[in-house]
Amino acid sequence: MTYSLKPALAAITVATALLGTAAPACANTLEQIMQQKVLRVAIDLSAPPYGMKSETMKEVGSDVETANLLAKDLGVTLQIVPTTQANRIPFLLTNKADIVISSLSITPERAKVIDFSIPYAVIQSVIGAPKDAPIKEMKDLAGKTVVTARGTTNDQNVTKLAPPGTNIVRFENDATAITAITSGQANIFSTALPLLLRSIRRTRPRPWISRL
Known part of the structure; x- marks a missing residue:
């Protein structure tokens, strides 16, 4: 089974989102962070890249690099x-972290409860499916x-745009969703484009191909 983005489907479901760091009013203030000399940054470590x-179980990735640079700048x-x-x-609202740097898209709903930095990246939300899957439009997701x-x-996009009869299965993170894909539980994935490309390739014997 070969995975790719369905061009027509992607044109409907792709959402270019701005990414920024986020923080709520209840987290430590900058003054408190400077006094404690510690910056607590929430990062999802199951979302490569x-x-x-x-x-070696070391935290890596672009979000980790951004967090390191910010902490270094603050000393x-x-x-x-x-x-x-x-x-x-x-985690922000319960003061378990001071900020989030975790591919968090800026949306009006989220902006009601947390503050965002200026955007520092963009990300595409897509739906990946086998090349031979009979999917050309959103309506083709019905029954799948x-x-x-x-x-x-990605969850919000597919929930809003998918037709009635679409079975949307939500996992706690992309890592478990990838497991569902590679184990054959499902073959349609709503996620970020870089994550789809990297994760599917890394979890298959050959890029995009299943030999099962």
Whole structure:
């Protein structure tokens, strides 16, 4: 089975989102962070290439690099707080982290409860499916199972645009959604484009091809 983006489907479902760091009013203020000399940054480490663990279990990825640069600029120690995609905002609101740097899209709904930095990146939300899947339009998802990560922009997009009869299965993070894809539980994935490309390739014997 070969995975790719369906051009017509992607044209309907692609959403270019602005990414920014986020913080709520209840988290430590900058003054408190400077006094404590520690910056607590919530990062989802199951979302390569943004956040992940290396073979030596070291936190790596673009979000981790951004957090390191911010802590260095402030002259404080970085404390990475592992989180899931669904818990990114709750961790802020319960003061478990000072900020989130975790491929968090800026949306009007989220802006009601947290503050964002200026955008520093863009990300595409897409739906990946086998090349031979009979999917050309959103209506073709009816009767099919689509997996996604709970509480993400990808979840919101597919929930809003999918037709009645679409079975949307939500996992706590992209890593478990990828497991569902590679184990054959589903073959349609709503996620970010870089994550789709990187994750599917890394979890298959050959890029995009299943020999099962």
